[in-house]
Amino acid sequence: MKSLEELKALRDKLQSDMALREDGEDKIKILVGMATCGIAAGARPVLTEFVDEIAKRGLRNVQVGQTGCIGICQYEPVVEVFVPGLEKVTYVKMTPDKVAKVVSGHIVGGAIVQEYTIGSETA
Amino acid sequence: MYRANVLVCGGTGCTASGSASVIESLNAGIAAHGLEKEVRVVTTGCFGLCEKGPIVVVYPEGAFYQSVTADDAKEIVSEHLLKGRIVGRLLYQDETAGGGVSSLSETAFYKKQLRVALRNCGIIDPEDIGEYIAVDGYQALGKALTEYTPEQVVQVIIDSGLRGRGGAGFPTGLKWKFAAASEGDEKYVCCNADEGDPGAFMDRSVLEGDPHAVIEAMAIAGYAIGARQGYVYVRAEYPIAVRRLGIAIDQAREMGLLGEDILGSGFGFDLDIRLGAGAFVCGEETALMTSIEGRRGEPRPRPPFPAKEGVFGKPTILNNVETYANIPRIIMLGAEWFSSMGTEKSKGTKVFALGGKINNTGLVEIPMGTTLREIVEEIGGGVPNGKKFKAAQTGGPSGGCIPAEKIDVPIDYDNLLAIGSMMGSGGLIVMDEDNCMVDIAKFFLEFTVDESCGKCSPCRIGTRRMLEILTRITSGNAEMDDLAKLEELCYHVKMNSLCGLGQTAPNPVLSTMRYFKDEYIAHIEDKTCPAGVCKELLSYTILADKCIGCGMCRKVCPAEAISGERKEAHSIDTNKCVKCGACETACKFKAVVRA
Ligand SMILES: Cc1cc2nc3c(=O)[nH]c(=O)nc-3n(C[C@H](O)[C@H](O)[C@H](O)COP(=O)(O)O)c2cc1C
Ligand code: SF4
Ligand code: SF4
Numbered sequence A: 001m002k003s004l005e006e007l008k009a010l011r012d013k014l015q016s017d018m019a020l021r022e023d024g025e026d027k028i029k030i031l032v033g034m035a036t037c038g039i040a041a042g043a044r045p046v047l048t049e050f051v052d053e054i055a056k057r058g059l060r061n062v063q064v065g066q067t068g069c070i071g072i073c074q075y076e077p078v079v080e081v082f083v084p085g086l087e088k089v090t091y092v093k094m095t096p097d098k099v100a101k102v103v104s105g106h107i108v109g110g111a112i113v114q115e116y117t118i119g120s121e122t123a
Numbered sequence B: 001m002y003r004a005n006v007l008v009c010g011g012t013g014c015t016a017s018g019s020a021s022v023i024e025s026l027n028a029g030i031a032a033h034g035l036e037k038e039v040r041v042v043t044t045g046c047f048g049l050c051e052k053g054p055i056v057v058v059y060p061e062g063a064f065y066q067s068v069t070a071d072d073a074k075e076i077v078s079e080h081l082l083k084g085r086i087v088g089r090l091l092y093q094d095e096t097a098g099g100g101v102s103s104l105s106e107t108a109f110y111k112k113q114l115r116v117a118l119r120n121c122g123i124i125d126p127e128d129i130g131e132y133i134a135v136d137g138y139q140a141l142g143k144a145l146t147e148y149t150p151e152q153v154v155q156v157i158i159d160s161g162l163r164g165r166g167g168a169g170f171p172t173g174l175k176w177k178f179a180a181a182s183e184g185d186e187k188y189v190c191c192n193a194d195e196g197d198p199g200a201f202m203d204r205s206v207l208e209g210d211p212h213a214v215i216e217a218m219a220i221a222g223y224a225i226g227a228r229q230g231y232v233y234v235r236a237e238y239p240i241a242v243r244r245l246g247i248a249i250d251q252a253r254e255m256g257l258l259g260e261d262i263l264g265s266g267f268g269f270d271l272d273i274r275l276g277a278g279a280f281v282c283g284e285e286t287a288l289m290t291s292i293e294g295r296r297g298e299p300r301p302r303p304p305f306p307a308k309e310g311v312f313g314k315p316t317i318l319n320n321v322e323t324y325a326n327i328p329r330i331i332m333l334g335a336e337w338f339s340s341m342g343t344e345k346s347k348g349t350k351v352f353a354l355g356g357k358i359n360n361t362g363l364v365e366i367p368m369g370t371t372l373r374e375i376v377e378e379i380g381g382g383v384p385n386g387k388k389f390k391a392a393q394t395g396g397p398s399g400g401c402i403p404a405e406k407i408d409v410p411i412d413y414d415n416l417l418a419i420g421s422m423m424g425s426g427g428l429i430v431m432d433e434d435n436c437m438v439d440i441a442k443f444f445l446e447f448t449v450d451e452s453c454g455k456c457s458p459c460r461i462g463t464r465r466m467l468e469i470l471t472r473i474t475s476g477n478a479e480m481d482d483l484a485k486l487e488e489l490c491y492h493v494k495m496n497s498l499c500g501l502g503q504t505a506p507n508p509v510l511s512t513m514r515y516f517k518d519e520y521i522a523h524i525e526d527k528t529c530p531a532g533v534c535k536e537l538l539s540y541t542i543l544a545d546k547c548i549g550c551g552m553c554r555k556v557c558p559a560e561a562i563s564g565e566r567k568e569a570h571s572i573d574t575n576k577c578v579k580c581g582a583c584e585t586a587c588k589f590k591a592v593v594r595a
Helices: A004-013 A016-020 A036-040 A043-057 A096-108 A118-122 B012-016 B019-032 B070-083 B129-134 B139-147 B150-160 B172-181 B202-209 B211-225 B239-254 B285-292 B321-333 B335-339 B372-379 B413-418 B437-451 B457-474 B480-496 B500-504 B507-515 B517-525 B552-556 B582-586
Strands: A028-033 A062-067 A079-082 A089-091 B004-009 B039-044 B056-059 B063-065 B188-193 B229-235 B270-276 B316-320 B349-356 B362-367 B389-394 B400-403 B427-432 B540-542 B592-594
Touching: A004 B129, A004 B139, A016 B004, A016 B129, A028 A036, A028 A043, A036 A043, A036 B070, A043 A062, A043 A096, A079 A096, A089 A096, B004 B012, B004 B019, B004 B070, B012 B019, B012 B202, B012 B239, B019 B039, B019 B070, B056 B070, B063 B070, B129 B211, B129 B239, B139 B211, B139 B321, B150 B172, B150 B211, B150 B321, B150 B335, B172 B211, B172 B316, B188 B202, B188 B211, B188 B285, B188 B321, B202 B211, B202 B239, B202 B321, B202 B349, B211 B229, B211 B239, B211 B270, B211 B316, B211 B321, B229 B239, B229 B285, B239 B270, B270 B285, B285 B316, B316 B321, B321 B335, B321 B349, B349 B372, B349 B389, B362 B372, B372 B389, B389 B437, B400 B507, B437 B457, B437 B500, B437 B507, B437 B517, B457 B480, B457 B500, B457 B517, B480 B500, B480 B507, B480 B517, B507 B517, B540 B582, B552 B582, B582 B592
Parallel strands: A028 A062, B004 B039, B188 B229, B188 B316, B229 B270, B349 B427
Antiparallel strands: A028 A079, A079 A089, B004 B056, B056 B063, B349 B362, B389 B400, B389 B427, B540 B592
């Protein structure tokens, strides 16, 4: 290490694990339903895809977690997105290739991807 | 990138309660479920709640699990990590809030705490310099080297109001200023990690949990006073701390954060560890420096002060581990930030090792000015078994007690001195109605008599005479004028001893005499110990009207002092009784009484 700039660059690179350990109150939370039904329906690849996508974009204010069964097993894999101060949005029948669109559209862009939501399914 | 981090405490407390097997079991479970790429297990330093160890915290949820076994760890993997279901039965139980809480910061134990010195303990992996760098580690050193002159660094520390956390509370910035002003081609920066107070373990926890903070601070101190070499003096009884500090120093060297030309600034600094054998007197600054030189650790008179003539006769500063742990934050966030915490003359926070008759034993860091009541009743969760709080001892063998009537005094250096105690290094032992204050004073004095180095006679002989008087008192052989003699001896030893050990040794006696004189008098005049502790003043008897003659007490008595027919009242032969108390515990009918 030869300079403070180098040290700062290294710090920024190493920060993703630390972001995980911060207080999560004002962060966006993405919760993937990971009960038995969710896992059977393929929730695990969806979860890892979210983690990778968030990492790729270096989004520090987003937490990816799991939740249990939310009682709509026929729509699994289910993903809930909580933006602080806003109402929860539920995406259903998620697949890994739908993830990028949710992240770019909703998480980064702030626009809900209506076509994947539970509303569009039941309608 | 990982979606979850599992932090497991690898401090001395949790290691003793089995955290290594928990880590093994977690890793095995994670591998079995194919979660290696998603979940990372991190070994950290102390979380503070040693009583409830091994501690496991799962992020991002911040779920706080206590007393985790290897089997529990499997369940954490299969339930929480795989399915996202928090394992309720393992969550930390917050007695004061009446139930399980999942998040660390919600607990009564943590809510009133303010973590500055302990900021990274239990948060980062102390054996990975990358984790320290990720939480702004070495940024303060970088800032000092690039933005400040050495004089400016000293000024920031002076303005912050930081005072030494090792005992005496001397202003740290001033100490640095004196050493910076001393002429010398070579100077030294030393760290006191001797931690001799038998009730304290915060320095160990900082070294185990955040060793780089101390290294960074010492390099900053080196820049400030013009030193290129530092020594950390740590007792050999702290193997985990010594090992982690060694790893940290190696990693810092490898990254070029110790050694020549740090961060391209031209400034060079390096560090070595010196192991102490654990003598209390070696924590005294002049003895410590003599010991670093490789000679027998004995105090010498001051002046000359270490800032002029310290290690190898060169200008030296010595600070405590916790003192150093505050430095990087002060440089990063500024003197004003630091001095906004605390009281008028005691800024910042202080770490206490909470022990004795208290529900939550462990490490707590609180803003200066917090009251003892808040520590005992809120953070500490109160005195167990419905007993009454009687007093707290701060400052270990150099300090004194704070009686219940002073429980609302805001804790800072000056208030503690005014009530006859002292901050000391931060041991805080809570006592309830079952503690005998004369016995407590005797306990600490026994410690100082053992640890006196013997160089000067007031301490060597004086403390021994004091202990003899105390022994007479607790065995019922003292007269009232022994009290006056004891007090006179106290002042004599205080005034005439060469070093701080002797000068402070009488404090536990003086403060208990000040607040609990009636207990001393009861021992002398009535030959009784009101708390029922001093064995030689106790006698056990059986109340004939309560005894049903079950014979339980006779069975457990190791001295065969109890006799009696079945179903008839038993009695104790006081000549044979060894006062072990086994009969009192054995009797289900409360027929055995101690007086
Ligand atoms: C008998 C005796 C034992 C001491 N033990 C320690 C100790 O274990 N750790 C410590 O930091 N200071 C200890 N001190 C205080 C040191 O002499 C010194 O004041 C302190 O390390 C200075 O650092 P500070 O200004 O950062 O507190 C002890 C003092 C005496 C008289
Ligand atoms: S006061 Fe006690 S410990 Fe200190 S130099 Fe004298 S004998 Fe040694
Ligand atoms: S145990 Fe109690 S009740 Fe039984 S014989 Fe002894 S004193 Fe009496």
